[in-house]
Amino acid sequence: MKLTVAYLVATFVALCVAAPAPSSYVVHEKRETQLDKWIKRDSKLNKDSIVPVSIGLTQRNLDNGHDFLMDVSHPDSPNFGKHWSMDKLKATFAPAPETIASVKSWLAENGIEDGRHKVSQSETWVKFDATVAEVEALLRTDYNIYTSKDSGEERLACEDYSVPAHLKQHIDFITPTIHFDAVVKITKKKRDLVTRSPRVRPSTQIKSGQVAAQSDLSFPLSTCDTYITPDCLRVLYNFPNGTLNKSSYGIVEYTPQAYLQDDLNLFYSTLTPYVPQGTAPIFDSIDGGVLQTTEEDFSLNGESDLDLEYAISLVYPQKVTLYQTGDLEVGASFNNFLDAIDGSYCTSGGGDVTVDDLDSTYPDPAAGGYKSKDCGIYKPAAVISTSYAYNEADLPAAYMVRQCNEYLKLGLLGTTILYSSGDYGVAGNSGQCCVNPGCEGGTYNDGGSGTFNPSFPGTCPYITSVGATQVKSGTAVTATQPEEACETVIYSGGGFSNVFPIPAYQLLAVEAYFLLHKPTYTSAQYNNSRVTRGFPDVSANGANYVIGINGQLGLVYGTSASSPTFGSIITLINEQRAVNGKGSVGFLNPVIYLNHGAFNDITSGGNQGCGTAGFTAVAGWDPLTGLGTPNYQKLLKIYLAI
Numbered sequence: 001m002k003l004t005v006a007y008l009v010a011t012f013v014a015l016c017v018a019a020p021a022p023s024s025y026v027v028h029e030k031r032e033t034q035l036d037k038w039i040k041r042d043s044k045l046n047k048d049s050i051v052p053v054s055i056g057l058t059q060r061n062l063d064n065g066h067d068f069l070m071d072v073s074h075p076d077s078p079n080f081g082k083h084w085s086m087d088k089l090k091a092t093f094a095p096a097p098e099t100i101a102s103v104k105s106w107l108a109e110n111g112i113e114d115g116r117h118k119v120s121q122s123e124t125w126v127k128f129d130a131t132v133a134e135v136e137a138l139l140r141t142d143y144n145i146y147t148s149k150d151s152g153e154e155r156l157a158c159e160d161y162s163v164p165a166h167l168k169q170h171i172d173f174i175t176p177t178i179h180f181d182a183v184v185k186i187t188k189k190k191r192d193l194v195t196r197s198p199r200v201r202p203s204t205q206i207k208s209g210q211v212a213a214q215s216d217l218s219f220p221l222s223t224c225d226t227y228i229t230p231d232c233l234r235v236l237y238n239f240p241n242g243t244l245n246k247s248s249y250g251i252v253e254y255t256p257q258a259y260l261q262d263d264l265n266l267f268y269s270t271l272t273p274y275v276p277q278g279t280a281p282i283f284d285s286i287d288g289g290v291l292q293t294t295e296e297d298f299s300l301n302g303e304s305d306l307d308l309e310y311a312i313s314l315v316y317p318q319k320v321t322l323y324q325t326g327d328l329e330v331g332a333s334f335n336n337f338l339d340a341i342d343g344s345y346c347t348s349g350g351g352d353v354t355v356d357d358l359d360s361t362y363p364d365p366a367a368g369g370y371k372s373k374d375c376g377i378y379k380p381a382a383v384i385s386t387s388y389a390y391n392e393a394d395l396p397a398a399y400m401v402r403q404c405n406e407y408l409k410l411g412l413l414g415t416t417i418l419y420s421s422g423d424y425g426v427a428g429n430s431g432q433c434c435v436n437p438g439c440e441g442g443t444y445n446d447g448g449s450g451t452f453n454p455s456f457p458g459t460c461p462y463i464t465s466v467g468a469t470q471v472k473s474g475t476a477v478t479a480t481q482p483e484e485a486c487e488t489v490i491y492s493g494g495g496f497s498n499v500f501p502i503p504a505y506q507l508l509a510v511e512a513y514f515l516l517h518k519p520t521y522t523s524a525q526y527n528n529s530r531v532t533r534g535f536p537d538v539s540a541n542g543a544n545y546v547i548g549i550n551g552q553l554g555l556v557y558g559t560s561a562s563s564p565t566f567g568s569i570i571t572l573i574n575e576q577r578a579v580n581g582k583g584s585v586g587f588l589n590p591v592i593y594l595n596h597g598a599f600n601d602i603t604s605g606g607n608q609g610c611g612t613a614g615f616t617a618v619a620g621w622d623p624l625t626g627l628g629t630p631n632y633q634k635l636l637k638i639y640l641a642i
Contacts, residue, residue: 343376
């Protein structure tokens with residue numbers, strides 16, 4: 001009798017050392033991350049248990065993707081702003097017929113014929129259910145059960161796996177394999193919303209205590225060094241109130257994070273009375289996304305309240321869309337969101353195993369879980385801001401590259417993608433630093449020292465990464481008075497990727513940085529090869545934001561504040577372009593790296609972490625504030641001229 005994966009724990013686990021592969025097979029992936037976080041169990045594995053397998057197929061024309069994107073994003077291109085249709089996107093990047101046929105033939109040769117597998121709607125995945133024994137034979141590997149040192153959760157995984165040499169070019173990666181993505185026992189009990197952490201971590205931090213309980217305070221511009229408000233930001237970055245509703249702006253949140261309407265109303269009445277009470281975002285629910293209000297706490301409401309209070313107020317009357325992603329049972333990750341706005345992408349899903357550390361699987365088999373999968377049901381906004389992040393070191397390279405290519409495709413559609421750069425300086429989430437140079441092995445030091453730990457997707461070259469600044473103490477805010485790198489409560493995330501090569505648009509800026517301001521750190525502390533992507537690209541204020549939170553006014557800090565603020569400025573530029581008969585600006589980086597003068601250069605402050613002072617803000621681009629903070633009027637002039 002065939003048994004489900006839920007039976008695995010009770011019956012087996014063996015040592016997971018890949019079996020020798022025949023000469024026609026080559027190793028496709030080998031685990032190089034999270035080596036110290038999981039312990040192999042030593043019981044015997046039941047070879048008849050069923051696992052759902054997904055094969056990510058190599059897409060066509062990705063080798064030309066960069067050139068395609070530059071063609072519609074570079075200011076010197078005659079095709080600037082001539083963004084693609086979804087149909088053109090799908091047709092250009094769909095896997096070649098040869099890819100699909102070759103993989104299906106391989107499966108058939110191993111007893112997995114057409115009736116047992118299916119090709120996804122997007123034609124980018126082949127999916128099937130098979131026994132452990134079948135998958136081990138197919139991939140020339142051995143599976144084991146691993147226990148998380150942190151959570152005690154158990155996962156089905158292997159150390160490496162192989163595919164026929166002639167298929168390597170046709171396959172991106174296969175799950176479940178090395179990624180600790182298959183949950184062995186499905187938990188039917190709903191997770192505790194108070195203690196549960198999202199898959200991807202929000203950046204917002206709160207300082208103990210509230211500004212005030214009453215809502216009749218005034219915050220003059222003379223106090224912007226201690227209380228940041230929408231009026232402060234308008235002066236700092238030289239932009240006006242919104243007057244139009246001619247573009248689109250999206251904010252991404254991950255359940256159980258949820259805004260509270262009463263908090264939004266408190267913010268409006270205190271700081272932005274021009275926004276009517278009850279104003280709420282357009283609600284796009286993805287994979288069961290819900291605004292839970294059973295539990296109310298800063299850890300559950302702070303991120304969403306911050307993002308939406310500032311995004312809505314800075315672009316009003318432009319409507320803001322909230323992409324609320326993931327149900328209350330298994331939550332979600334970036335790929336779940338991407339599935340919903342681009343049907344040409346849709347990742348794997350379904351079956352008896354849930355994907356936890358990487359992506360959540362829908363339909364969700366848990367009791368009360370979302371019983372569908374949202375694929376291509378929403379249109380991407382012209383600007384999308386996300387204030388969550390992973391560590392590069394926690395993810396397989398193939399996974400990050402595939403997702404990064406999706407941001408490239410969204411740029412082709414005309415969408416500006418913004419991600420906050422992180423709040424722990426040169427360290428990763430919660431101040432994690434790597435043991436090994438290059439973060440090889442994905443192992444961390446507990447003591448806050450070690451190798452710098454860059455974040456993802458901030459290091460993807462097809463998004464715009466946003467760092468954090470602060471108003472200098474005792475300084476009056478003006479559009480020409482530069483700030484400093486944020487060193488209050490948080491430190492702006494920044495550094496250099498260990499995965500992605502330096503993009504051409506950034507090459508001169510990074511070369512100038514190393515030529516004039518080369519750090520004294522060695523390759524044991526960060527990737528000083530000068531050939532990898534640096535981040536962030538830009539910055540905006542990230543300290544002392546006044547928000548309505550749980551019925552009171554509080555102060556928050558983080559690049560979570562910086563990203564939606566920067567996105568609001570780009571949204572206002574898109575609206576002015578619309579008035580002039582022009583489309584959205586799309587992917588920003590090729591234009592902004594050629595126009596340093598449109599930014600306020602930040603030349604003081606640092607982003608300490610990992611037992612060091614981190615990097616220092618200097619003249620020109622640097623790996624903690626990027627090009628600096630925006631001057632709306634200068635950027636608008638540039639974008640109206642293209």
